[in-house]
Amino acid sequence: MSKHIGYNYTTVTQAPYGDHWRNLRRIGAVEIFSAHRLNALLPIRREEVRRLVSKLAAAGSPHRRVVELKSLFRELTFDTMMRMVAGKRFYGDGDDRGSREFREVLKEVVSLSGATNPADFVPVLRWIDGGKFEKTVAGLARRTDSFLQKLIEEHRSKKEGLDSANTMLDHLLALQVNLGVSGDTPKTPWVRPWLSGHVVAWTDTSAVTLEWAMSNLLNHPDILVKAREELDKQIGQERMVDELDISSLPYLQNIISETLRLYPAAPLLVPHASSEDCVVGGYHLPRDTLLLVNAWVIHRDPNLWEDPTSFRPERYGKGGNESCKLIAFGLGRRSCPGAGLAQRVVGFTLG
Numbered sequence: 001m002s003k004h005i006g007y008n009y010t011t012v013t014q015a016p017y018g019d020h021w022r023n024l025r026r027i028g029a030v031e032i033f034s035a036h037r038l039n040a041l042l043p044i045r046r047e048e049v050r051r052l053v054s055k056l057a058a059a060g061s062p063h064r065r066v067v068e069l070k071s072l073f074r075e076l077t078f079d080t081m082m083r084m085v086a087g088k089r090f091y092g093d094g095d096d097r098g099s100r101e102f103r104e105v106l107k108e109v110v111s112l113s114g115a116t117n118p119a120d121f122v123p124v125l126r127w128i129d130g131g132k133f134e135k136t137v138a139g140l141a142r143r144t145d146s147f148l149q150k151l152i153e154e155h156r157s158k159k160e161g162l163d164s165a166n167t168m169l170d171h172l173l174a175l176q177v178n179l180g181v182s183g184d185t186p187k188t189p190w191v192r193p194w195l196s197g198h199v200v201a202w203t204d205t206s207a208v209t210l211e212w213a214m215s216n217l218l219n220h221p222d223i224l225v226k227a228r229e230e231l232d233k234q235i236g237q238e239r240m241v242d243e244l245d246i247s248s249l250p251y252l253q254n255i256i257s258e259t260l261r262l263y264p265a266a267p268l269l270v271p272h273a274s275s276e277d278c279v280v281g282g283y284h285l286p287r288d289t290l291l292l293v294n295a296w297v298i299h300r301d302p303n304l305w306e307d308p309t310s311f312r313p314e315r316y317g318k319g320g321n322e323s324c325k326l327i328a329f330g331l332g333r334r335s336c337p338g339a340g341l342a343q344r345v346v347g348f349t350l351g
């Protein structure tokens with residue numbers, strides 16, 4: 001995966017700690033994930049959440065009907081992502097052949113990401129598998145790359161119909177020009193890896209979290225009632241919640257934390273590798289050892305959590321340090337740079 005999808009270990013998720021990784025993170029922090037940039041893209045998120053609400057209202061009327069939320073959440077997060085990144089939708093009015101193909105490719109990439117290839121751990125299996133896994137991944141990487149290249153060209157030529165003024169891609173391209181870099185060539189291979197790394201990490205994580213949050217709310221009617229009461233008190237029934245209101249909804253935030261604890265979207269985080277000999281939890285790890293962190297188990301450890309398998313948003317409100325024990329976004333320098341954005345999108349949509 002890291003060789004092909006990860007542009008030979010140069011995406012932010014796959015790059016080893018060092019100058020290249022630091023540059024990618026810095027570009028993200030300053031140009032993309034700063035409060036200023038995220039606020040500028042708020043109208044997109046607001047419009048996409050409104051579209052979801054309209055779809056739900058249309059699907060549920062005139063009589064109560066069953067609505068399949070999973071695909072609606074996936075559409076919402078995917079379109080929000082692609083409009084913020086590239087200025088166009090990939091479902092709805094953007095549902096052409098190219099968009100469908102890209103969605104399919106990304107779905108496969110995500111399903112093969114993480115720790116799914118046994119040959120990465122037992123190299124002899126590579127020989128038994130006859131290189132089939134690698135060929136599949138190399139094919140997916142080629143398709144992803146040609147799609148991203150096309151997107152970059154569309155933005156460079158300011159293709160008609162693109163809402164191009166303030167997208168992440170335009171900021172990245174402007175930065176390339178400002179840095180005096182002539183283009184996204186093999187010598188300066190960072191725009192496509194930047195896009196690829198972030199789009200893959202973004203795909204599904206927020207949609208899965210939304211799906212679990214809704215499932216938990218529906219399975220715990222008492223918690224749903226409390227969440228509604230908080231909304232009515234802080235926002236009122238007349239008005240739609242705005243992303244900016246989320247900070248006044250602590251109970252809703254606790255529901256998201258509890259969802260991420262019991263159902264972390266990346267249950268094994270992202271595989272880490274030791275850059276030098278070290279000791280973790282009393283175990284000696286030689287340099288270059290692959291380390292998987294099982295957040296799912298840690299989040300359900302009875303030594304750390306009271307009544308660990310129950311869904312109890314109240315556990316965060318007692319002035320304790322429960323939320324410090326959450327590692328759903330990782331910890332330290334490799335922790336998720338999209339955590340703030342994800343929490344905004346999930347909170348806003350639930351609200």
Ligand code: HEM
Nearest residue numbers: 013201202205206265266269270328329330334336338342
């Ligand atoms: C609920 C949503 C999300 C969850 C639960 C999540 C979780 C994670 C986790 C667990 C990691 C690995 C941390 C580690 O191994 O220490 C990670 C890394 C990462 N995430 Fe997220 N993420 C989410 C949304 C996003 C979004 C919206 C973006 C981008 C826009 C994003 C971009 C990234 C990137 C680029 C990395 C790699 C960071 C690095 O290696 O330096 N994530 N995420």
